[in-house]
Amino acid sequence: MHTLYDSETFSVTHMLANLDTDAQHPSGASKSEHGAQVLPMLLRHGFEIVDKRANKEVYLDGSWAELFQQHIQAWQANTPTQEEVEDTLERYAELAQNPLSIH
Template sequence: MHTLYDSDTYSVTHMLANAVATDATPDVSLDRTEPVRIVPTLARHGFEIVDKRANKEVYLDGSWAELFQQHISAWQQNTPTQEEVEDTLEQYAELAQNPVLVH
């Protein structure tokens, strides 16, 4: 999980579903302990966009995440103003249906 953007209005977090967890498990046949890779069955990444004003969030995955990744790549090529970033995030935030809950 990486926070990509955080302002008074929006927060964007990149969720990495492809992250590999390791657990130390004993291997009886080799009489040693080696890390075991646990790979998710649906290895997908996504982006969480939180609209702090509306107190709502949207999670982008699949084709939506790919489209948003294209915006990020374009921003890396041509550094946008904060206003340009927030205008783009506002368009995605219109998809937000889930209220932000703190556990």
């Protein structure tokens, strides 16, 4: 888990799939008939976007995460202003339905 962005209004965390690369057989992995390691199909990453103003969060995975990853790559190529980042995050935050609860 890596915090990618944190401001007064938004926080973005990249959630990585847990993959034990040191073990011979990661959880759920098996060997194919040719001896190659076969990993589980559901290892996916995602992004958690927290709207601090509305106290809501949204988790992006699958195609939503891929789309958001494209935004991140574009930001790496052409450094955006904070306003551009916040505008993009606000559009994603509109998807947020889950109230934020602190444990």
